[in-house]
Amino acid sequence: MSNLSNPDVSHPVGSWVAAWIAAPQLPSTGFTPNWSQQGFTRQSVRQVVRVSAPGQDVRIRLSHAYGTAPLRITGATVARSAGGAAVAPGSVRRLTFDGARSVEIPARGGAASDAARLPLAKGESVTVTLYFEGTTGPATFHAQGFTDTYRAEGDALDSVSGAEFLDRTESWYYLSGVDVSGGPGADAGAVALFGDSITDGFGSTPGADRRWSDALAERVARPVLNAGIGGNLVLNDSAWYGERGTARFARDVLDQPGVATAVVLQGLNDIGFSEAHAQGYDRPTFHPAPVVDARQLVEGHRELIRQARARGVRVVGATLLPLKGSDHWGPRAAGVVAEVNRWIRTSGEYDAYVDLDKALGAKGDPARIAGRYDSGDALHPNDAGYVRMAEELAEVL
Template identity: 40%
Template sequence: MSFLRSPRTTLVAGAAAVTTAAVALLPQSAPAVAGAPTTQVGTWATAVDTTTFALSDQTVRNIVHTSVGGSGLRISLSNAFGSVPVTFDSVWVGRSATGANVEPGTNRQLTFGDSTSVTVPVGAEVLSEPLPGDLPAQSTLAVSIHVVGDAGTVSGHKLAHQTSWVSTPGDHAADEGAEDFPTATTSWAWVESAVVDAPHQVDTVVTLGDSITDGDRSTTSANRRWPDVLADRVLAQPAPLRLGVMNEGISGNRVLADGSGVSALARFDRDVLAQPGVGTVVVLEGVNDLRWDFARKPADLINAYRQLAARAHARGICIVGGTILPWEGGSRWSAQREAIRVQVNQWIRTTGEFDAVVDFDAAVRDPQRPTRMLPAYDSGDHLHPGDAGYAAMAAAVDLGDLECRR
């Protein structure tokens, strides 16, 4: 057993033989070249926090949508914010069909070392053994996890903007049908990331942010968050230019203070630096610090951004700064907070401390009234974009900036 991803404990099972047939979860359109060098990259992720689940001897069928394709799929399960050790004795992954159904013949059991069961201590996560075979890009997967006994506080992601499913009591992880999954949820339980082996030139891009990166007000289960649309753009490129995209947004998150999730400063190591194959991080956070007066002057956020940039650069990771979106008319907007936003955005645009800048502000603001979002992009609450606004944000990213090398 080896321990990776400091500072949180990650239990990585030993290299046991896996007897499951080496078949693709979906037909592979462009198989990897045999013998070509590969590296581990993240094809999907969510930022883990506490949830409101109350689970005991039940199965959660988490529906997740990947980005880049690869082979040797691994799933990481987190108990980072749990209150008790949790035992998962049955974990399966297959291709998601309608509702809680799994496409027949695709559901396959994950192993941890030489066992199908694993106990995860409080504060830790566990990474499964790789599944033989290929996983094409943009696969929608059903990751089904049965927990033994009372799970206590469940680590996961509260606002997933994706419908997943909770079973009646018992182990239903291997079931392909939906009969024993009567309860819909828009949270994810325990699942933290999906990792694949990809050609060695493929890197991981991590998007670190708040509710706007989390995709609040986007269409549920449609994968219209701006990182999803960004992944669509990236994956439309020739194979050597493709990247994995991991979404580490938490609704309500702040840079400077804990609240909805621990602060960006506190979770940067776990949610960014510890992810596999990270080449670039895109940071879009700060509006909640402004809204709740944790940033009372521009220097409060600027100094924090400098810390994030220094920590990324110390690990050889490029950092792209995103300007803060306008929100006049939205909750807790004021002219004073707007003045700070403008100054912070000017610093983001002009500093040399970021390797590149994405001007999200310019992409979505109303040219006639730049303190507010363009109505066509506004979800209606004047704080979060809708699907069209998220598409405009993704379009503002220069894909060349994601290929940064330090």
């Protein structure tokens, strides 16, 4: 891509590594209000993300995976975050796409910006601001960001104070990746965490960057990427929770720049949705809810392993967390979880495994998540639980 019209670019650009990602989802209702179904018209959207690798140059990647008509991005900027919607003075960089300040993305397509020179430290938060002069239609997004995204009327691309950004949600829109180049520590390759709401960060403190991925990034020298989607299933598509894991794994993990290791923690929803449905939790979120046995789930994991091996990516299996006492639990679910975890531990089919079930289980009742790690629903860890998970995984990596 040409960089000729952008004075903030650097030359030449080395190889890119993903420093932050979000898995795209179909526009839909979520647990908290979002703007995905209404989209944007003559509005700016400012999104704050935390990069897990340092670099001298930065670029963004945008996904229009679920769009049905071309999407026009009128302008885009990247800057260092100064908290909330504010940015650090002097850090705003106008982004270009093939040398132009606007880009049209075809339906179901994507785009990457040209490089911009913005030295970033590992763990630093950056803002990405997009301006839409026209009407976007429903927006490809990531539902559960657990951090604030801001909206302003009109063109606020260059706003430093962020005062124009009066509206907020906790979702990300169109932004699917932030890549860096020219920084140390990426030679070993990025680690991508693949899974459902536990990977996405449900139960962690919103706005505090305390997901499993954040805790791991603080403990390893490699970039760490979060490819979780809350509610995602290994074997079935969901209108709420994304394409099935076996279908989205290549896009959301294997295609990411610089990925060398994938960690798979997924299957509790495949097991637990039917259990919740049988107990009378008849919510639209618990569909589809077929009864899934251990053999079927193991085959789903084997498909993920095959895909990773075909791309030369090391793949680590994580045992499913304790779920006793949650709305996903019952005698049948308990049996399937135990069988799947036994396979992960003993089959040798994963390149390595991390035993999160054992690490988070309560003493005297290992089928239940320990109280000190429980966010309150007997299913999702709290901040301390995510730290414990990261400690265990860091030993395996």
